Amino acid sequence: MIKFEQVSKTYAGGQQALRKVDFQIEPGEMAFLTGHSGAGKSTILKLISIMERPTVGRVLINGHDLNVIGRKDIAYIRRDIGMIFQSHQLLMDKTVYDNVALPLVIEGYSHKETTKRVHSALEMVGLRDKIRNIPITLSGGEQQRVGIARAIVNKPPLLLADEPTGNLDPKLSLEIIQLFENFNQAGVSVFIATHDLGLIARMKYRTLTLKNGQMITDGLADDFQGQDTYV
């Protein structure tokens, strides 16, 4: 599903964020990406969503080289990727309905289809009763779930999450991760960047660890437990 081939990224100013990163995530897989802040997690997600371009190497999604995607096509690429952000990135002056409906409005769904899908997406994250609320009146966990509903509303084959549990307590975090597990069981590939080690430890999922822009471990959380390699 996602494939990095010898990817290096150097930002303007000489800061080297990634060094020759190689990895692959299979379709239908759920994997975690972890590491210090500044280790390169965000850079990897930005390369997948084409917010940044690699300096060297190739990033492929479903076998398509992102280097050949022109500026005009980026928008269409992002429609295939459900993205979830630590800062939620919600429109604070619009209702929950409008926020979740945004990707469908952009893609030109009919009003009837939009309503149907928004309702079912909010049903999945358990916020059906908050549909007319403004995000600012919701708690952090609820806002995050609105963001998740927006990411899955057009049923993308790939979900990317950047610190989705960043500001949440362990119980809420677990609930969020269980949501991701549900989507994964429905066949969606899920790739989650997080530094919440406790959370990862409770799961038995593949975990990729970054340190100073290099991939240092890649394996099941089982092997990883107790090693705390990157500290």
Add this chain to the structure above:
Amino acid sequence: MSILFKGRLQGAQISHIGTGQRIVMFFVSHVRQALGSLGELWRSRISSMMTIGVLGLSITLPSTLYVLVKNAENISSGWQQASEISLFLAPNSSQGDINQLLKRIQLWPEIDKIHFIPADQALEEFKQLSGFGDALAYLSTNPLPNVVLVTPTERHAGPTAARLLLEKLRKEREVEIGKLDIEWLERLHAIISVAQELVSVIALLLFLAVVLIIGNTIRLNILNKKDEILVMKLVGATDSFIQRPFLYTGFWYGLLGGLLAWFAVVLLLWWMSSSVAAVSALYQKNFNLTGIDASTLLLMLSLSVILGLSGSLLSVKRYVSEIEPK
């Protein structure tokens, strides 16, 4: 259609709707965005009204000048048609000669009608009008010549044709001096054409100002909505989708500014009509100010809409693509 995932249906394709309905949906979404932009203007009434006011007044000035110049043209063309030739006859010509001359030129095809004013009658009139009555009685002879007023036919009333006719009349033996007073008319025409050019220059400058004002307003709108634009780009909105509401805002600014300008011009003309009537009464002319007719109004509105659109296009092209998620 998805680029990355062949066979993944998106948007319109998923609801199995036909081409016709898709075209309808396209217009529906445009109307929705247009109304959305109008609602946006309404929500920030005060600042939108100020922008529309600036636009309206900027368009009012050249429009008013245009209407005035057009009226001046109407007046002067009316005057030109009525050009008259005065022939002053030689003092030694006898009454018989004069009668013969009158009979002769009456038959000319260029001449519509002639009016003979004998010297005695002219003196009489002059006595009455000038108030020199008694003083004139001391004159031993009548100093005024016999005069023939010649009105050319409509075809020969233009400046060049009238001048040719004058030359022909001057060749008559009895005519001492012939006068066609059209120099002042030519000067008037020259002044009007200068005024026309001035109006064009002023209009050009003000239109440029309108484009810049709208451009700047839309730029501020875009920067105010930076967060929203970022989120839209993150969930896959194309630049043109994001640009559309701003273009509609420019469209509305243009249309409303144009309507305001129209209203202002009508008001101005109404206000001026009484003083214009007083002036035309002094000249014993029946003259009405020509206002803005339907085609001028259409021109005015489409011009202001084009100005609004180009102003917003200027900003949108520059700033929407600049805002990228980082």
